[in-house]
Amino acid sequence: MTTKKAATGKLSILRIAIYLRISQDRSGEGLGVARQESDCRKLAEQIAAQRGAVVHITAFTDNDTSAYSGKRRKEYERLTAAIETGQFDMVIAWHPDRLHRSPIELEYFIALLERGGTEVQTVQAGIWDLTTPSGRMVARQLGAVARFESEHKGARIKAARVQQATEGRFHGGARPYGFESDGVTVRQDEAREIVRMYEQTVAGVSLRQIVTDLNRRGIPTATARGPWTSQTVRDIITRHRNAGWSAHKGEVVGKAQWPALVSEDTWHAANAVVTDQSRRTAPGNTPKWLGSGVYLCGVCGKAELRVSAASSNRAKVYRCKSRELIGEQHVNRDALRLDGLVEETVVARLERPDALRKLTTGHAGSGNDVAALRLEQAALRQRLDSLADLFAAGEIDARQLSTASATLKAKVSEIDSALASLGMRSPLAELEGQDIRSTWFGKQPDRSDGLSLGHRRAIVDMLLSVTVLPAPKGRRVSGAYFSPEYISLEWKQ
Helix, strand or coil: CCCCCCCCCCCCEEEEEEEEEECCCCCCCCHHHHHHHHHHHHHHHHHHHHCCCEEEEEEEEEECCCCCCCCCCHHHHHHHHHHHCCCCCEEEECCHHHHCCCHHHHHHHHHHHHHHCCEEEECCCEECCCCCHHHHHHHHHHHHHHHHHHHHHHHHHHHHHHHHHHCCCCCCCCCCCCECCCCCCECHHHHHHHHHHHHHHHCCCCHHHHHHHHHHCCCCCCCCCCCCCHHHHHHHHCCHHHHCEEEECCEEEEECCCCCCCCHHHHHHHHHHHCCHHHCCCCCCCCCCCCCCCCEECCCCCCCEEECCCCCCCCCEEEECCCCCCCCCCCEEEHHHHHHHHHHHHHHHHCCCCHHHHHHCCCCCCHHHHHHHHHHHHHHHHHHHHHHHHHHCCCCCHHHHHHHHHHHHHHHHHHHHHHHHHCCCCCCHHHCCCCHHHHHHCCCCCCCCCCCHHHHHHHHHHHEEEEECCCCCCCCCCCCCCCHHHEEEEECC
């Protein structure tokens, strides 16, 4: 294609699309595509100068996207749509395999160029002539070779990752939260957050409350892109590596070479919580008040007290949201005063001598309990392996194998649940050895250095049954509207 000067004598415009892609960007900094773009822009300027044209360049970038994987390439789709509507005279890529590694994609691209007459140039392979039979033959051959290389490379990588995982070595991928990019060296500040996630989970703090606390404190995620979500925290808690295990495709295959961040019992306990479907809640607002969903209505007996999102110039009030007992007047109460009463009551109880020791005694199982259960678990799994050997040897049939295996697996499942229960942690454990009041309330005016709301909610729910009773309207004799006598506080333990 030759670019000519317009009739006015001005240089014509050569419209060039640059397509950039790198399959794997481990650093997340886009350095690979940046290098490609520099080379492609130089080539575009050279071609425009040779043709006496002014170049207009538009870049399309798919970073960290494999053409072989089948993953959607949004920028490539934008490019082909633009070619379809005749927006470019030429496409430049660093190498033909940056555009395609799939024969199906290549055939579509050839047909697209034939319709629009768009040229293709590459930095590494020169002109990619798709307008002639011989040019298309070469392109198809290159595509077939690229496909073979991708499949062969994929097979090698899979085999290497299985071997690395079995040997307990880090087998690549994005930097795991809590560790450096080598996957082995612990990143201490993140490791402390992981331990805190597990401790809060096994202490009864909800994922939503953990997420709220992380975002409130401004803790960055592994990629530092966007806020924490419940799914992100759940993924970290279910990660085998945190208990010192090496896993491949979700299955433990060996002991890891990196250190464990939490004990196996804590890992099992936390996973029992986050994978329990009965605990999954529908999307909604994270509780922002101590008693939301915890305090009971003295009329209907439901834990349906919530603080409405009223304007800031109005008093915050707990109101019962239950629609049961239509016609009855459910309760409402000043939220700040009620929460203050509950917190002071709990803190006063915990400040008593030996209160923490008495309340936490017997919360978790003894080391002997855990050891006995683990021995029984190992024995059951050994019997399962023996059944498989008997079936392979023809000494038992498929029905016998299925029946015996189901019985043993049910017992293993029971032990898993028992071990998870023994690994649960009292929400009071974080207060042990600390000044109760300052640890609970914090020393800063905004309480940012005190216990998180989720942690306080777990402790209140564990210790105290709070029932808001119906109260007469108007001021009390003291002149106040809020009266503690219409709040029932009963200790659960």
